[in-house]
Amino acid sequence: MPTSKEMLVLSNDPTFLGTVASVSGSAVSVHLAQSVASGLSIIEGRTYKIGQVGSFVRIPQGYQDLFGVVSEVGAKAAPDIAASIDGDTGRWMQVQLVGEAVGGVFERGVSQYPNIGDTVHIVTETNLGRIYGSNTFGKVVIGSLSSAESIPAMIDLNELITRHSAVLGSTGAGKSTTVASLLRSIAAGTGDDGSYPSSRILMLDIHGEYAAAFGDIATVFSVDPNPDQERLCIPYWALDTGELLDFLTGGVDGAREMAFTDKIFSLKVASHQLAGFPGVEEASITVDTPLPFSLKQLWYDLIDFEITTFQGPNRDQPTQQNPGNAATLTAPTYLPHAMGAQGPFLNAQAHGIRRQLNLLRSRLLDRRYDFLLHPGPWEPDLDGSVQADLDALLAGWIGGSNPITVLDLSGVPSIVVERLVGSILKIIYESLFWSREKSEGGIARPLLVVLEEAHRYLASEKDNLALETVRKIAKEGRKYGVGSMVISQRPSEVDETVLSQCGTYFTLRLSNPNDRQRVQGTLPDGLVGLLEVLPVLRTGEAIVMGEAAKLPMRCRITLPAEEHRPRSSDPKVVQAWSLPRRNEGYDRVVASWRAQKPRAVAQTVNIEREGVTDESQED
Incomplete structure (x- = not known):
């Protein structure tokens, strides 16, 4: 039977759950009342689940309300008969206090603790209005609470972008769909006019999953573009010189490295002297200044120096027979050197970099790297002149008419993916950092960078x-309007510095204990119990906690429409295997393999098209 105190509460408040039994720090133990034995409660026509880990409770304190999250539930093995008569059901909840509302304004943290016997209540939609505020501007609805599906789950957009975030979950947990829903909710928005027209989101899509998901609100750049996509070009001359040389030459050091860097520097100076790039002073140019230069001219000048032979009494007369052609990567020819004192003689000043130059030439001839080494209008002529400068590149990536830009890197050879991601991030960060006083900079118009499959290029070892740049964004990006969203199925492999700087976590189902331990390390001890449910979360269900969520919450992410979901679903094995066998052409498989393009064809079919005339109209 309920106690007289419970009877009084029940007569006035259907949200009553039980009473405080003990308080220890931020942990509160609650005895559940007999009135909630069913596990369900209907309040104002809405159904609420009681005793769910991750659900919210409210503890009134006069003009002040304490709010907490249920972290553990249980019951006594054999309730005491006397206690049962007194109203103790033997069922209890463990609650972690997370914030308080004073005068209708919610704040994280608590200034006072409840007393033994204080009543505990369900958090209703009205209470959540006090937490999140009645004004939805700046709030994004991402789904519904698992404990009360009629209540929307909202996050704070400011905190999400400026404090960084992470979406973590095992394969098949709904990670890609969650990301698609999050970004679509932001881009389609819940602002005063229903959207955030100046939102700026850049996604690095490693597997090519998101082009279909954001086709109507995104500009997609791809190495192998469809008709409705743009060609992805990344000018090599905007990359860090050390990273570029590692890729082009296999790595050089000492005098050999100086041979390359000195020549690159001189070519960049000559390019500036020809074009006069605004804002550049010749005295301030370095080898890393993003100025165009021709790799073909670099190769030609260095190979010419390496293979030159001389004759004459002073060994200073070149024996060139054919000048070659830098544009076609044809090396000049010289008389072969001869033994003895007659010559021709080798160039004694040669750097010994012919092997590295041969690798550079092979890279330039490899069609797989055209997006980088032959970047369309950004490819310099031999004198360093270009048709398009970096402003056109940035306008396409972060200044387009659509709120989302997807850089589809699925067609990029794996050998260069890590370097490429790092270079893209550095181009973006450096441009926004140095333009922080301008309206196009990150402070006036912030940018969210979404990093898919982050464990591939952000591992500590x-x-x-890429890791160096993301660490910089994680530590300093907030000051310059650059936020990051790290997406990974293996959080234990992501660099700890990067993960620890994420202020908001969307944690989906995680089965691996090492991954769960990494996530648990980001929470206060009292809330660790929330993550014990990670292995049993449903697909598309997440625990959201951190700066963007005023209260940690277990929620079901809203699924996008079928046509707006990423291409990450599992193959339909049964349906595919149940079809009758059909003729197959594996010559097409080999053609795609060799071309490194999924849509390559083995035989080109030329179809002649003719206009159709309606004979009845002619008559």
């Missing part, structure tokens, strides 16, 4: 340009 890699120590590459």
Whole structure:
């Protein structure tokens, strides 16, 4: 039977759950009342689940309300008969206090603790209005609470972008769909006019999953573009020189490295002297200044120096027979050197970099790297002149008419993916950092960078340009309007510095104990119990916690429409295997393999098209 105190509460408040039994720090133990034995409660026509890990409770304190999250539920093995008569059901909840509302304004943290016997209540939609505020501007609805599906789950857009975030979950947990829903909710928005027209989101899509998901609100750049996509071009001359040389030459150091860097520097100076790029002073140019120069001219000048032979009494007369052609990567020819004192003689000043130059030439001839080494209008002529400058590149990536830009890197050879990601991030960060006083900079118009499959290039042991740049964004990006969203199925492999700087976590189902331990390390001890449910979360269900969520919450992410979902679903094995066998042409498989393009064909079919005339109209 309920106690007299419970009877009084029940007569006035159907949200009553139980009473405070003990308080220890931020942990509160609650005895559940007999009135909630069913596990369900209907309040104002809405159904609420009681005793769900991750659900919210409210503890009134006069003009102040304390809010907490259920972290554990249980019951006594054999309730005491006397206690049962007194109203103790033997069922209890463990609650972690997370914030308080004073005068209708919610704040994280608590200034006072409840007393033994204080009543505990369900958090209703009205209460959540006090937490999140009645004004939805700046709030994004991402789904519904698992404990009360009629209540929307909202996050704060400001905190999400400026404090960074992470979406973590095992394969098949709904990670890609969650990301698609999050970004679509932001781009389609819940602002005063229903959208955020100046939102700026850049996604690095490693597997090519998101072009279909954002086709109507995104500009897609791809190495192998469809008719409705743009060609992805990344000018090599905007990359870090050290990273570029590692890729082009296999790595050089000492005097050999100086041979390359000195020549690159002189070519960049000559390019500036020809074009007069605004904002550049010749005295301030370095080898890393993003100025165009021709790799073909670099190769030609260096190979010419390496293979030159001389004759004459002073060994200073070149024996060139054919000048070659830098544009076609044809090396000049010289009389072969001869033994003895008659000559021709080798160039004693040669750097010994012929092997590296041969690799550079092979890279330039490899069609797989055209997006980088032959970047369309950004490819310099031999004198360093270009048709398009970096402003056109940035306008396409972060200044387009659509709120989302997807860089589809699925067609990029794996050998260069890590360097490429690092270079893209550095181009973006450097441009926004140095333009922080301008309206196009990150402070006036912030940017969210979404990093798919982050464990591939942000592992601690890699120590590459991508990791270095993302660490910088994680530590300093907030000051310059650059936010990051890290997406990974293996959080234990992501660099700890990067993950620890993420202020908001969307944690989906995680089965691996090492991954769960990494996520648990980001939470206060009292809330660790929330993550014990990670292995049993449903697909598309997440625990959201951190700066963007005023309260940690377990929620079901809203699924996008079928046509707006990423191409990450599993193959339909049964349906595919149940079809009758059909003729197959594996010559097409080999053609795609060799061309490194999924849509390559083995035989080109020329179809002649003729206009159709309606004979009845002619008559």
